Amino acid sequence: MVSPFESRLSAMERERALQELSAHLVEGRLDAGEFDERCMRVGAARTRGQLADIFLDLPGYGGDVPNLTRSSAQLVVAAGMAVVALGLLLLTGSWWWLSIPLCAFVVLAVRRRG
Template identity: 50%
Template sequence: MTDDAVPAVPDLRASDADRERVADVLRDALAEGRLDMAEFEERLEATYRARTYGELTPITRDLPAGGVVPPVISLRKEAAADGSRAARIVGGEGSSTWAVAVLSGFQRRGSWTLPRRFTCLALLGGGELDLREANFAAGEVVINCWAVMGGVNIIVPPGVGVDVRGIGVMGGFDAGEAGGAGDPGAPRVVVTGFAFWGGVGVERKPTREERRRAKLERREAREEERRERRELRRAREEERRERRELHGGDPHAGPHGRREERRGHLEH
C-alpha cells in the first residue's frame, strides 16, 4: 500500500450494491439458523437504512461472511474539491484483467473494479464493459481492445475522462461525445488497441443513482404542476362562489344584479 492510500473512512457513502450484498449475507444467515426472524428483520431494516460503510460494517461483523469491505481510497482523489462520486471511486484491486469473446460475447457490469490495465478480445463476437458502477484501481486505467470482425462497447459514467488512442483498419475506434478530460480529480480511461473489420466504441451514460435522481426530479415537477393546477381550480371555484353570493346566486350577474348580455348582442 502506498503512502497516499489508506483504508476508506467510515463515513464513505455506500452504494445500493453494497447494501444488497449485506442483505444477501443476512438471508444466508437466516437460512442457516445463525439469525432468528426478529434479528434478521431488525438487521435488514438497518441495512437498507444505512448510508455509509461505517453503518453497514457492524451489521455482519459477527457472521461468517463479512458483507462489505470498504475499498482502499486514494487520499488525493478523496480531497477533490467538487466532492463528486467520480472523485471517490479510485482504489482497490482489479476484479479481472481480461475478457474474451470468440464467436460469442462477454459483459462486465455492476459493481466491479477495473484494474490498471485490462485487455479484451472480440473475434467474430462482441463485448461490453459497463463502468458506471465500477471502481478504478488507479487514477488512470488502460483498456486494450482487440476487435477482429467483432466489436467492443465501453460505457463510462459522467465525469470520468476518456482518451481513445486505438488504430483501426477497415474498422475504427470512436469516442463520440464521450471523449474529454473529465471532471477534476476523476479517473481517466485510456482506450488503446487494434480494430480490423470491427469497431470499439465509447459512450457516456448516467449511473443508476443519477437516473433515479432524475426520475425523482421529474416526479416532483409533475406533482408541483398538479398542485398548481389544483390551486388554480380552487381559486376559480372561490371566485365563482363569491360572485354567486354577491349577486344572489347568479355567477354571471352584472353590477346591478341583472344577467349581463353577451358582447355584441342587441339590447331590447
C-alpha cells in the same frame, strides 16, 4: 480525506448485505426477528462503517467494507504468534515453539467450520 468507514453506500452494496443476511438466516445464525431488524438497519445505513457494524457478530462478511471482524482479528493474533514462535526458535534452537502457531491455526480452522 474521507476514511473508508465514512464512505457512502451504494445500492449494490446494500443489496449484497441483504443477500448475506439472508444466507445467515438460512444457516440458522439469525432468527426471523433479528433478520428483520438487521434488514431495516441495512436500509437505514448511509456509510460503510454503519453497514459493517451490522455484521460484527457474524462470520465472513464479504462486502467491500474494510473492517476487522472477529475472525480476521483471530488470524492477526495467530500470525503474530507465528512470528514470536519463529523468533523463539531462532533464539533457543528448539523447534517445539512452532507448535504454538500451528495449534492456533488448527483451532481457528475448526472454529470457522463449526
